[in-house]
Amino acid sequence: MRIMTWNINSLRLRLPLVHKLVTNYSPDILCFQETKVPDPLFPHQALQDMGYPFIAFKGMKSYNGVAIASRFPLQPNDSPPDWCMKTDSRHLDVEILHPTTSFRLHNFYVPAGGDIPDPESNPKFAHKLAFVKETTEWFTQTPSKATILVGDLNIAPLPEDVWSHKQLLPIVSHTPVETELLTQWQKTIFVDAMRLITPPPEKLFTWWSYRNRDWRKSNRGRRLDHIWITPDLTTKLKTIEVLKDVRDWEKTSDHVPLFMDITL
DNA sequence: ATGGTCGCATAGCGA
Secondary structure, eight states, rough: OOOEEEEEEETTTTHHHHHHHHHOOOEEEOOOOOOOOOOGGGOHHHHHHHHEEEEEEEOOOOOOOOOESSOOOOEEEEEEOOGGGGOOOOOOEEEEEOSSOHHHHEEEEOOOOOOOOTTTHHHHHHHHHHHHHHHHHHHSSSSSSSSEEEEEEEOOSSGGBBOOOHTTTTTTSSSHHHHHHHHHHHHHHHHHHHHHHOOOSSSSOOOEEOOSSSEEEEEEEOOOOEEEOGGGGGGGEEEEEGGGGGSSSSSOOOOOEEEEEOOO
16 A cells, blocks of 8 residues: 655645556555645546545645545545644644455644744744644644654754755744644654654754755755554554655645655 | 746746
């Protein structure tokens, strides 16, 4: 079972890149963030034609948006939480119905939080902190077995998850209040699957800003995208790959896709 | 210290 996650920064614009990913890597399940497409305009047929008949999506005009495209049937949570009461298309919660081993899959797009790391003066940062507190509370009350969480969590928790721990400490995505909250969320029922495969001190990035002349040369990356699994799945975890080369594809996202292989 | 680049509601916002 290969599960891929990608902050695609417009699904419709990058459908050709999805096709290339499918051809090259053949994921069983694709999880997208920042689809930026309202539900009536969702490219359902294109994903079906690529071999994904089972699709869950939640979008809005211009911003946010999440989707899951699967080769296996899926069953969405029929009463998903409305995080921060904003109804802003940041989360999908589905059961993947696999012939031998079903599991629960969460796809998250956490608020980026704006530029100023102060909840008093920056409502976007306040929203980000409130969002992560709510998800933490919610996961303390959910079953702790056979669950996978992926997505753009917009926080790089470890010193080795950013190009310069010291320089990014006051930067939104790596401030102590954020990294502490993300750790608390993770500890509810999950372990960090990426760091089981690639432990520190090896650096691991999934995002490089559009604003660098040469992203590879400057390498000012951050690990904003994550794959978490419940402990019962760790023995089934085979590999995780961060598809760094996709950052060089034509008209690509500033995030790269990553996938996990698990034996079910 | 500043500005740098994307995508979508094609203007200014959010990232």
